Amino acid sequence: LRKLTKQWQPIIQKRKTAKIGPELYQCPKCQDIVYSGARSIDVIQQEHPNARVGRMDVDHIEPIMEIESAGSAKDWNKIIARMFCPSDNLQVLCSICHKEKSDKEKTGRAAVRRAAKNG
Numbered sequence: 399l400r401k402l403t404k405q406w407q408p409i410i411q412k413r414k415t416a417k418i419g420p421e422l423y424q425c426p427k428c429q430d431i432v433y434s435g436a437r438s439i440d441v442i443q444q445e446h447p448n449a450r451v452g453r454m455d456v457d458h459i460e461p462i463m464e465i466e467s468a469g470s471a472k473d474w475n476k477i478i479a480r481m482f483c484p485s486d487n488l489q490v491l492c493s494i495c496h497k498e499k500s501d502k503e504k505t506g507r508a509a510v511r512r513a514a515k516n517g
């Protein structure tokens with residue numbers, strides 16, 4: 399299912415508009431210039447000295463899996479609706495920032511689940 403979101407137009411559009419050059423992005427969180435193309439980074443660095451090689455992910459600002467309802471049964475309709483969300487809930491982050499955010503959300507859900515179990 400997550401693979402399908404790669405075909406979701408708002409996600410494709412978001413990725414496009416985040417580009418500052420061919421396969422070149424700036425992460426809005428860490429401000430890193432990230433290059434995800436096939437050329438040598440040396441060539442890119444002539445114009446952007448701080449550029450690094452990396453991957454950019456399209457992140458759901460409001461996560462697909464709601465944190466507050468982590469303790470209750472999964473509502474797939476809701477999950478799907480959140481997955482295929484409008485573009486204003488999307489941002490393009492470098493994979494490092496994206497992982498950081500996802501990990502935080504994971505920790506949040508685990509805490510909610512624990513709290514639900516303990517009543």
Ligand SMILES: [Zn+2]
Pocket residue numbers: 425426427428429430491492493494495496
């Ligand atoms: Zn970043």
